Amino acid sequence: MDTREIRWAEAMRAERVGDSMAYEAFLREFAIFLRRLVETHLRRTRFGVAETEDVVQEVLIAVHSRRDQWDIQRPLLPWLNAITRYKIIDTSRRLGRDARMRIDLSEEEWARMFTSDCINFDHNLADAERLISELPRKEQAAVRTIALEGASTGEAAKKLGTSDAAVRVAFHRSLKKLMLAAQGRL
Known part of the structure; x- marks a missing residue:
């Protein structure tokens, strides 16, 4: 099993019993991982990476606000991946719409x-x-x-x-x- 899965799932379980330090450590580590993932995706889809931090924050907010919806008996990474995937898709769609209205001036x-x-x-x-x-x-x-x-x-x-x-x-x-x-x- 992936060591990230184990560490992050333990931190999420610890948060449920009040260990906020473990949860904060998880969020920091996840955010670092997430920035690389989102930046790579935005580059690959030919969008600017300036939106990376916005997507990262949206994912972190979604994870935090829905953390009680994660079933502790199930793996954490697929749940995190689903949230991340949908936030990236939403941003890619928005960026596609925004690109049509974008004005690039020096x-x-x-x-x-x-x-x-x-x-x-x-x-x-x-x-x-x-x-x-x-x-x-x-x-x-x-x-x-x-x-x-x-x-x-x-x-x-x-x-x-x-x-x-x-x-x-x-x-x-x-x-x-x-x-x-x-x-x-x-």
Whole structure:
């Protein structure tokens, strides 16, 4: 039998009797394994690996919230694999839909877009601010730092205390949401 199966199943059983340290150790080890697995899958399906952490977190949340549904008499790995597989499938479908709406511009193009004379900021500033304020806080911070302040993703990451990849993901997600919100207002 796989040693991971034994260790992880013992940790899950220990969690049921209150051993939170064993459960936390399992989650950390599983997350490391999961990151490699998800990143490999996203690369193989030609999607960017920027979504890796989101998928890992979704799987960990699903495992945690459904941990009481695992039958301790049955192997753990097939149960974990099923959750992981469905979360990867969901993400792949979402990424496929998102790819059709994706706008890939360089940082210079984004900067020019927000400083262009063709945009009447006096007229649109209140609307833009209202739309930005409806975003989650992290996405608001990314938009304001990159689009309005003109920071690079590296500078924004340093200012916001996060990684470049997290800033890029938050920025692209927020731009997509802003575009959809603006289209709904036209």
